[in-house]
Amino acid sequence: MGLLHGEVTAGILRVFREVHDELRHGHPEVIYQRAMVIALADAGFAVAREVDVAVTFRGRVIGRGRLDLVVNDLVVLECKVARAVELEHVGQLLGYLKATNYEVGLVLTFGRRPDQKRVVFRRLASRSAASASPHTFATKLLPSSHPSLPAVVGVLTISDRATSGVYEDKSGPAIQSVLTRWIASPWEPVYRLVPDEQPLIEAALRELADDLHCALIVTTGGTGPSPRDVTPEATVAVCDRLLPGFGEQMRAVSVKTVPTAILSRQVAGTRGSSLIINLPGKPAAIEECLGAVWAAVPYCIDLIGGPRLLFSAEAPAPFRPTSA
Ligand SMILES: Nc1ncnc2c1ncn2[C@@H]1O[C@H](COP(=O)(O)OP(=O)(O)OP(=O)(O)O)[C@@H](O)[C@H]1O
Numbered sequence: 001m002g003l004l005h006g007e008v009t010a011g012i013l014r015v016f017r018e019v020h021d022e023l024r025h026g027h028p029e030v031i032y033q034r035a036m037v038i039a040l041a042d043a044g045f046a047v048a049r050e051v052d053v054a055v056t057f058r059g060r061v062i063g064r065g066r067l068d069l070v071v072n073d074l075v076v077l078e079c080k081v082a083r084a085v086e087l088e089h090v091g092q093l094l095g096y097l098k099a100t101n102y103e104v105g106l107v108l109t110f111g112r113r114p115d116q117k118r119v120v121f122r123r124l125a126s127r128s129a130a131s132a133s134p135h136t137f138a139t140k141l142l143p144s145s146h147p148s149l150p151a152v153v154g155v156l157t158i159s160d161r162a163t164s165g166v167y168e169d170k171s172g173p174a175i176q177s178v179l180t181r182w183i184a185s186p187w188e189p190v191y192r193l194v195p196d197e198q199p200l201i202e203a204a205l206r207e208l209a210d211d212l213h214c215a216l217i218v219t220t221g222g223t224g225p226s227p228r229d230v231t232p233e234a235t236v237a238v239c240d241r242l243l244p245g246f247g248e249q250m251r252a253v254s255v256k257t258v259p260t261a262i263l264s265r266q267v268a269g270t271r272g273s274s275l276i277i278n279l280p281g282k283p284a285a286i287e288e289c290l291g292a293v294w295a296a297v298p299y300c301i302d303l304i305g306g307p308r309l310l311f312s313a314e315a316p317a318p319f320r321p322t323s324a
């Protein structure tokens with residue numbers, strides 16, 4: 001069996017040697033980092049710099065960290081100026097992997113000679129954990145599709161003003177109250193409130209999907225055209241796949257009551273076994289938009305491997321094809 005993300009790490013190491021050959025030793029860390037970004041991009045990799053991540057403990061966010069470089073959203077890179085990779089470098093990277101959803105990292109040292117170490121932290125319930133490896137460390141994370149656990153539903157409010165206390169968040173509670181009326185099987189909400197900052201929205205979505213295994217994540221706010229509205233961008237960035245029909249349908253239904261509904265750029269998509277749906281910020285939009293797409297939600301969650309949700313008679317009737 002090949003190494004986890006082995007092709008990506010092999011490609012990164014080729015680029016690392018090229019960069020070392022060109023720059024040699026003697027530069028500060030940041031120079032090597034910038035050169036790696038350019039060389040990785042030239043080699044066709046997607047490189048994210050200074051990735052803001054939430055550090056979680058027992059399912060709660062307890063701090064934030066910053067990863068130097070993440071390649072193809074799979075491999076975390078730590079570039080150091082040192083003679084060789086040291087135990088502390090490995091320990092630091094392992095800490096980042098444990099605190100985030102990434103499983104593979106590389107420490108690269110730029111000294112007289114290049115040195116490298118591959119660090120792996122496997123999770124039982126991760127997106128890429130198709131099979132066990134000798135590096136598997138069993139964490140207590142279990143997906144919410146586990147039959148004995150209630151489904152977890154993430155409610156994420158994105159609002160500068162609610163975060164800073166200008167007004168009280170009414171839309172997050174509105175989502176929770178609609179879902180309380182509609183979902184009949186056991187479930188529990190997890191609520192998060194963040195300002196209109198793309199890295200914070202992405203971190204919250206990743207935490208809800210990857211660490212808390214939400215079957216469904218409903219966001220509210222930040223979908224409009226003003227400069228600080230970036231919820232759709234954050235959602236697109238974390239999703240494996242987009243489901244354009246959801247946004248189209250929500251706008252089509254909303255525009256019958258409010259002409260400005262076309263201003264919402266709301267999207268939906270999947271990340272692993274989580275369905276993510278954006279709703280506009282206005283409390284009045286919540287039930288209208290969720291109602292517009294609800295019939296397709298349970299079957300979508302079935303298809304992506306989430307728990308089988310049951311709905312109350314009050315909910316818009318779910319539709320599952322007869323073959324399902
Ligand atoms: N979470 C919320 N709770 C209560 N009311 C809200 C919320 N979000 C939006 N609204 C209401 O909808 C109006 C229009 O929202 P707007 O589109 O400007 O908000 P946003 O961009 O989603 O959030 P913000 O501007 O706070 O970052 C607001 O003036 C407010 O009255």
Ligand SMILES: Nc1nc2c(c(=O)[nH]1)N[C@H]1C(S)=C(S)[C@@H](COP(=O)(O)O)O[C@H]1N2
Binds near residue numbers: 260281
């Ligand atoms: N159903 C519904 N959709 C709606 C609205 C609404 O009141 N009801 N407001 C619209 C308006 S005025 C805006 S600016 C956009 C974006 O809102 P957001 O930035 O709060 O997400 O959602 C639109 N969609």
